[in-house]
Amino acid sequence: MFKATTSLGIPIAKDPLSDFRKFLFVIWKHLNLPDPTPVQYDIAYNLQHGDKRMIIQAFRGVGKSWITSAYVVWLLYMNPQLNILVVSASKSRSDDFTTFTLRLINEMDILAHLRPKTDQRQSKISFDVAPAAASHAPSVKSVGISGQLAGSRADVIVADDIEVPNNSMTQGMRDKLSEAVKEFDAILKPDGRIIYLGTPQNQESLYNKLPDRGYRVSIWPARYPTADQTVGYGNKLAQLITKAMRADDTLTAMPTDPNRFSEFDLLEREASYGRSGFALQFMLDTRLSDAERYPLKVSDLVIMDVPILEAPEKVVWSSDNQYIIEELPNVAFNGDHLHRPMFMSEQFVEYSGSVMSIDPSGRGKDETGYAVVKMLNGYLYVRRCGGIAGGYSEEALQKLAVIAKEEQVNEIIVESNFGDGMFNQLFLPVLSKVHSVTMSEVRHNTQKERRIIDVLEPVMNQHRLVMDKKVIQKDFDSCQHLPPEQALRYQLMYQLTRLTADRGALTNDDRLDALAMACQYWVDAMAQDAEVRMGARKEELMVAELDRLKAAASMGLAVITGHQGQKTNSLRW
Numbered sequence: 001m002f003k004a005t006t007s008l009g010i011p012i013a014k015d016p017l018s019d020f021r022k023f024l025f026v027i028w029k030h031l032n033l034p035d036p037t038p039v040q041y042d043i044a045y046n047l048q049h050g051d052k053r054m055i056i057q058a059f060r061g062v063g064k065s066w067i068t069s070a071y072v073v074w075l076l077y078m079n080p081q082l083n084i085l086v087v088s089a090s091k092s093r094s095d096d097f098t099t100f101t102l103r104l105i106n107e108m109d110i111l112a113h114l115r116p117k118t119d120q121r122q123s124k125i126s127f128d129v130a131p132a133a134a135s136h137a138p139s140v141k142s143v144g145i146s147g148q149l150a151g152s153r154a155d156v157i158v159a160d161d162i163e164v165p166n167n168s169m170t171q172g173m174r175d176k177l178s179e180a181v182k183e184f185d186a187i188l189k190p191d192g193r194i195i196y197l198g199t200p201q202n203q204e205s206l207y208n209k210l211p212d213r214g215y216r217v218s219i220w221p222a223r224y225p226t227a228d229q230t231v232g233y234g235n236k237l238a239q240l241i242t243k244a245m246r247a248d249d250t251l252t253a254m255p256t257d258p259n260r261f262s263e264f265d266l267l268e269r270e271a272s273y274g275r276s277g278f279a280l281q282f283m284l285d286t287r288l289s290d291a292e293r294y295p296l297k298v299s300d301l302v303i304m305d306v307p308i309l310e311a312p313e314k315v316v317w318s319s320d321n322q323y324i325i326e327e328l329p330n331v332a333f334n335g336d337h338l339h340r341p342m343f344m345s346e347q348f349v350e351y352s353g354s355v356m357s358i359d360p361s362g363r364g365k366d367e368t369g370y371a372v373v374k375m376l377n378g379y380l381y382v383r384r385c386g387g388i389a390g391g392y393s394e395e396a397l398q399k400l401a402v403i404a405k406e407e408q409v410n411e412i413i414v415e416s417n418f419g420d421g422m423f424n425q426l427f428l429p430v431l432s433k434v435h436s437v438t439m440s441e442v443r444h445n446t447q448k449e450r451r452i453i454d455v456l457e458p459v460m461n462q463h464r465l466v467m468d469k470k471v472i473q474k475d476f477d478s479c480q481h482l483p484p485e486q487a488l489r490y491q492l493m494y495q496l497t498r499l500t501a502d503r504g505a506l507t508n509d510d511r512l513d514a515l516a517m518a519c520q521y522w523v524d525a526m527a528q529d530a531e532v533r534m535g536a537r538k539e540e541l542m543v544a545e546l547d548r549l550k551a552a553a554s555m556g557l558a559v560i561t562g563h564q565g566q567k568t569n570s571l572r573w
Contacts, residue, residue, distance in 0.1 A: 017110075020048040020074050027070040030108055039220050039257040040067055042240040047071045047195065051216040055196040055207055057236075059222035059282045062260060064197050065160055069101045075156060076105075076114055076139060080131035085154035085187065086142045089164040094142035097160055099124040101140055149183045157184050159196045168201045169331050169488050177206055199281050204334040208286055222266055222282040224251040229285055274507040276498055277489075293500045295453055298332045298493060300460040302341050306374075306381045306468035308407060310348040313377055313537075317463035318342035328469060329476040331488065332497040338472070349537075351376050354383075356409040357517035358400060359510050360423040361391045367490070369510030370400060372407045373518035380459060380522055382467040383407055385492050386478055387511050392423065397430040405435035413521060415513070416441035442517065449505050452516040456496075459519055475511070 017023045021044045024036055036044070043058060044067055050056075058064045072084055086101075088094035102124070105111045114129040116122035126138035137153040145162045159181065168174050184194055196215070200207050211217055217236040224245055225233060245251055255263055270278040279285045302317050303325055317339060325338040351374040359369035367387035374381045384403060390396030404412060412431075414424055424441060431439065444451060459465045472493060479487040488494045495512035499505055506512070 018078065020044050020071060023074045024067065024070050027104065034259070037257050037259045038240065039260070042238060043067050043220065044071070046218055050218070052193045053215045055210055055215050055217045057199060057207060057217060057284045058220040059284065060199055062220065062257065065097065068158055068160065068197055069097055070104070072101050072140060072158065073104050073111065076129050077111065080114060080129045080139070081133060082139065082155045083135065083137040083153055084140045084156045084158065085152055086140065086158045086160060087145055087162055088160045089145055089162050089167055091144035091147055093161065094144055095124045098140055098142040102127050145177065145180050149187060152187045153189060154187055155189050155192050157188060157194045159194065161198045163198055163201050163206050165201050165488050168206070170329050174204055174206065178209065181206070199284060200286055205286060219284045220256065221284050222256060222261055224254050224256055226252055232285060275502050275504050276500065277507060294497060295457050296460060296496050296499055297336050298330065298338055298497060299336050300463060301338065302463055302466040303338045303469055303472065304341055304466060306383055306466060308383065310350045311376045311381050312344040313347045313349050314345045315341040315379060315466060316343035328472050331491060331494045336497065349376060354407060354409045355518050355521045356404050356407065356412045357514045357521065358412065359415045359514040359517065367510055368396060369514035370403065371514040371518040372403065372409060373522065375522045379464050379466055380519055382465065382471055382515065385471050385511055385515050386475060387490060392426050394430070397427050400427070401431045401434035404431065404437060409437060412437055412439040413517060414439065414441050415517060416443045447503055448509070448513065449499060449503060450501050452499060452512060453501060455516045455520045455523065
C-alpha cells in the first residue's frame with residue numbers, strides 16, 4: 001500500500017514539519033526573528049488549508065511575503081515534484097521572492113537535500129530542487145505581471161502584490177491588470193492552486209473584483225474593527241479575528257497583532273497615511289468608495305480646450321456615453337468618466353476676469369499649489385492648476401510670476417495661514433518685475449475638507465466647472481517622476497475624487513485647495529444665469545446699434561423724406 005511521504009522519505013503523518021506552522025517557526029529561528037505572532041501563524045494555517053483560489057489580505061508590514069516564501073519552500077519539502085510560479089507587479093520584486101526562497105534552501109541544513117544539482121537550474125529567475133524530475137517547467141520561477149506568462153506551467157501560482165499604484169492608478173491600467181491575471185487559468189495545471197497576496201491600492205482594487213471569479217478572501221486588519229466596519233467586511237474577516245471579537249467585545253479598535261504594531265505605532269502610521277490611506281493599507285477597508293463619502297466626481301466636470309482670453313458664452317454638459325473622453329488619464333473611481341461638452345455656443349466672449357490662487361508650501365508641505373480660474377456668464381474655466389516644488393525659492397516664485405503673466409490674471413489671492421504674510425513679502429518683488437497685478441491674502445478658519453467641498457460641490461453639480469484638457473494631462477505627467485506610492489496623492493484629480501468631509505482625509509491637498517480658493521473668489525458671481533447674461537448682452541448690442549444708427553441719422557447720413565414732405569428717420573434692422 002502506498003504511503004505518502006515528505007521529500008526526506010518521512011511519512012507525512014509522522015513528520016512534525018508537515019504542519020506548516022511548525023515549519024514556519026523553524027524558518028523564523030533560522031532568520032533570528034521573534035517567534036511568529038498569532039496573526040502570522042493564522043496566515044500560515046490558511047496558506048496550508050485554505051481554498052484552491054484564495055486571496056490573503058493582511059495589513060502592511062505583517063510579513064505576508066516572507067511567510068509565503070517559506071510556504072513555497074515547505075511545499076517543495078513536502079513534494080519536490082511541484083512547479084511553482086511567482087508573479088509580482090515587477091520582475092525585480094518576483095526575483096527577490098525567488099532569491100529569498102533559494103537562499104533558505106541553500107542555508108538551512110534540513111533543506112540540504114533540496115539544493116539544486118550542478119546540472120539543474122539555479123538562478124534568481126528560476127531554479128530546480130535536487131529531487132525534481134526533468135521538466136520544461138522549473139521548480140520555482142519568477143515573472144512580472146507584465147512579462148511573458150504564456151508558456152509557463154504551474155501547480156501553484158503565487159501572485160504577490162501584483163497590484164501597485166503605478167499599474168492601477170487609472171481605469172485603463174486596472175482593466176489591463178484584470179485581463180493579465182486571466183492568463184493564470186491557462187497556466188495552472190489540473191487541481192492547481194492560485195494564491196493572491198496583497199493590500200488594495202485603491203477602492204477599485206482588483207482584489208475586490210476577484211470574488212466574482214470564485215476566489216475566497218481572508219482579511220487580517222491591523223485593528224479589531226468596529227461594529228460598522230465589521231458589517232462592511234461581510235464574511236471576509238479571518239476566523240482568528242472574528243473568534244477573538246466574539247470572545248471579548250472590548251477588543252474594538254485595539255491592535256490585532258500588538259507584537260507587530262502597538263497602538264502607538266498604528267496612530268503614527270494613521271497620521272502619516274491619512275485616514276483614507278490607513279483604512280486601505282492597514283484596515284483593508286474599501287467601503288470609503290461609497291458615493292456619499294466622495295462627493296466630488298470628475299464626471300460632473302466639463303472637459304474641453306479652454307482659450308486664454310475668451311470662452312464660449314455657454315457650454316452644455318451631458319452624461320451620454322458618446323461624450324466620454326478616453327484619451328486622457330483618469331485616476332477616478334470605476335464608472336467616473338471625463339466628459340466633453342455636448343454643446344458649445346459659437347459666440348466666444350472675453351472673460352469677465354481671471355484670478356490666480358496660491359497655497360504656499362508651509363510647515364510640512366513640499367510643494368506650492370496654484371490655480372488659474374477665469375469666469376464668464378457664471379461658468380468657471382480652469383486654465384491652470386498644479387504644484388511647484390522649491391518652497392519660497394527664487395526659482396519657484398519666478399515660475400508663479402510667469403504663469404500669472406502668461407494667463408493675464410488680474411488678481412492673485414494667497415492663502416495666509418502659513419508664514420504670516422512672509423510669502424507675499426518675498427513674492428511681490430519678483431512679481432512686480434514680471435506682471436503688474438493686484439495681490440491679496442485670504443485666511444480660512446473653517447475645516448479645510450468641508451470648506452473645499454462646500455465650494456466645489458455646488459459648482460460641479462451644476463456642471464459649471466470647465467477644465468482645460470491640458471490641466472488633466474499635465475497634472476498626471478507632473479507626478480510620474482515620484483515613487484509610485486507618492487505619485488497618486490500629489491495629483492489634483494486624485495485629490496478631488498478622494499476628498500471626504502473627514503478631517504485629514506488627504507495626505508496632500510495643495511492643488512485641490514488652490515482650485516477651491518480660486519473658485520471661492522468667483523462664488524458671488526455664480527448666481528448669474530448664463531441664459532440671462534446672454535439675453536442681456538444681446539439687448540446691449542441692440543441698444544448700441546440703435547444708438548449708432550440714430551447718431552448716423554442725425555448727421556444726415558440716413559435721412560429720407562417722409563410722407564407730405566416731412567423729414568423723418570427711417571431705420572431698418
